[in-house]
Amino acid sequence: MLIYRQEVEDGLSEVIKSNASLAYTTKLEKWEPTSYFEDKLNKFAVASNTEFKDLYPVKSILVTTNWNGNDDVFGKEQTWAAKNSPLNKPSNINHNEKQLIGHITDVWAMDLDGNVLEDSVIVSDLPDVYHLVTGSVIYTHWNDDKFSKQVTDLIDEIESGDKYVSMECVFSNFSYALISPDDEYNIVQRTDKSSFLTKHLRAYGGTGKYENYKVGRLLENIVFSGKGFVDNPANPESIILNKSNNFKFSSASTNDSVYINRRVIGENNMSEFNEKIDSLEKENKELKDQLAKADVQKYLDEIAELKKTLESKDGLLEDANASIKNLTEANEKTQNELKESNDKVSELNDTLDKIKHENVVANRVSKLVDNGIEKSVAEEKVKLFDKLNDEQFDSVASEIIESHKVKAEANAEPVEQTETPDDNTVLDTESESAEANLNEVPESNEDGGELQSAIAKLMK
Numbered sequence: 001m002l003i004y005r006q007e008v009e010d011g012l013s014e015v016i017k018s019n020a021s022l023a024y025t026t027k028l029e030k031w032e033p034t035s036y037f038e039d040k041l042n043k044f045a046v047a048s049n050t051e052f053k054d055l056y057p058v059k060s061i062l063v064t065t066n067w068n069g070n071d072d073v074f075g076k077e078q079t080w081a082a083k084n085s086p087l088n089k090p091s092n093i094n095h096n097e098k099q100l101i102g103h104i105t106d107v108w109a110m111d112l113d114g115n116v117l118e119d120s121v122i123v124s125d126l127p128d129v130y131h132l133v134t135g136s137v138i139y140t141h142w143n144d145d146k147f148s149k150q151v152t153d154l155i156d157e158i159e160s161g162d163k164y165v166s167m168e169c170v171f172s173n174f175s176y177a178l179i180s181p182d183d184e185y186n187i188v189q190r191t192d193k194s195s196f197l198t199k200h201l202r203a204y205g206g207t208g209k210y211e212n213y214k215v216g217r218l219l220e221n222i223v224f225s226g227k228g229f230v231d232n233p234a235n236p237e238s239i240i241l242n243k244s245n246n247f248k249f250s251s252a253s254t255n256d257s258v259y260i261n262r263r264v265i266g267e268n269n270m271s272e273f274n275e276k277i278d279s280l281e282k283e284n285k286e287l288k289d290q291l292a293k294a295d296v297q298k299y300l301d302e303i304a305e306l307k308k309t310l311e312s313k314d315g316l317l318e319d320a321n322a323s324i325k326n327l328t329e330a331n332e333k334t335q336n337e338l339k340e341s342n343d344k345v346s347e348l349n350d351t352l353d354k355i356k357h358e359n360v361v362a363n364r365v366s367k368l369v370d371n372g373i374e375k376s377v378a379e380e381k382v383k384l385f386d387k388l389n390d391e392q393f394d395s396v397a398s399e400i401i402e403s404h405k406v407k408a409e410a411n412a413e414p415v416e417q418t419e420t421p422d423d424n425t426v427l428d429t430e431s432e433s434a435e436a437n438l439n440e441v442p443e444s445n446e447d448g449g450e451l452q453s454a455i456a457k458l459m460k
Contacts, residue, residue, distance in 0.1 A: 003016055007199075020170055054141040055138070055140065056155055057135065062086060062107065065129050065131075067216050073219065074219060076127070076129075083107065086132070086167075091229065102136055102137050103136060104134050107132060107134045111127050111131075140155070158229075165227050167224060176201075179214040181212045201216070
């Protein structure tokens with residue numbers, strides 16, 4: 001069902017969705033059809049109770065086109081459109097869908113004098129008030145003894161006149177039926193403009209009145225979905241259809257029901273309704289004066305002031321959101337600039353480290369070359385010991401230089417001289433000492449293992 005904005009604001013959306021069906025109760029009796037209705041029943045292979053022992057026929061008024069005691073209105077056009085929808089729908093006990101005991105076999109319309117309204121009648125020729133009467137059967141044969149007894153008791157109550165039928169229906173829309181103080185009946189279509197009336201309907205928690213108008217719910221798009229056998233009637237047209245079928249519908253008590261003469265107010269004719277409301281407002285001037293004395297205007301002013309305050313806070317909130325957006329954008333820009341700056345610093349540091357390393361390599365090569373080491377050999381040795389720190393490299397460099405000197409001296413041509421045992425002894429001793437120095441790896445207090453490994457490479 002379509003829910004309008006005003007109804008949502010009035011908090012009625014859920015109750016409108018959940019309240020799209022209702023029950024409508026009338027009295028019933030055992031059905032002993034006349035020849036006319038026997039002919040109709042024969043179409044459905046349901047004759048009299050004497051022929052079918054497992055079926056108990058009953059008849060009842062399903063619904064009347066009137067304004068019932070619950071302020072629900074069944075209009076003649078809407079009811080006629082749904083006239084055939086009860087056919088073959090189930091019957092149950094007290095609207096309990098798990099206690100299905102029969103079904104509806106026939107339906108026909110009757111005016112207040114009991115005359116049948118044929119299906120071919122033109123809607124405009126329908127009387128304002130008529131009844132939908134249904135014929136139905138109750139299943140009497142059950143294997144469940146307990147349930148069989150329940151059905152037997154139900155039939156006894158029907159025959160004693162103590163049972164009623166409650167119609168079940170669903171609908172997908174409604175309009176507003178209004179009765180003015182002078183008992184004039186009007187229909188207002190439910191639209192976005194008129195939906196403020198929904199909260200005044202009794203079905204949705206209202207009082208059933210707007211100003212001095214009585215407001216009812218005119219059901220639309222109706223589907224009759226079945227009926228239940230109940231104890232208490234709700235329909236003021238609780239009519240018993242007697243066995244001779246000579247019941248005069250016009251003599252039935254109407255109680256609080258209203259037989260209505262329709263005059264539809266459409267979307268384009270709302271001005272007429274508004275004029276009547278204006279007239280009512282003038283008639284209720286005394287009431288308005290009393291409300292004014294109750295300082296209603298004060299509350300209206302307070303509401304207006306609160307609205308202004310709220311609008312002001314909304315403006316502040318918009319400004320705050322704009323500031324947050326600006327700050328967020330500025331922060332993103334700063335983060336991007338910071339990243340670019342960090343990237344440049346990292347690049348400069350890499351360049352500086354490279355320059356420092358190249359300077360260290362150049363100094364180390366120069367040191368070895370200055371002490372007589374060939375440049376290519378010096379570059380190779382520097383590259384080999386690239387991972388050593390300056391202190392470690394200096395130690396290794398000293399060994400390299402010393403080793404180079406020893407080898408150079410060893411490869412030099414010997415100087416002839418007079419044999420002197422003592423001198424030869426000295427030279428041999430010195431030679432052995434130098435050779436020993438070339439084969440020994442000096443110990444280091446820091447990173448000794450790494451230094452020893454480096455010197456071992458040097459000696460190869």
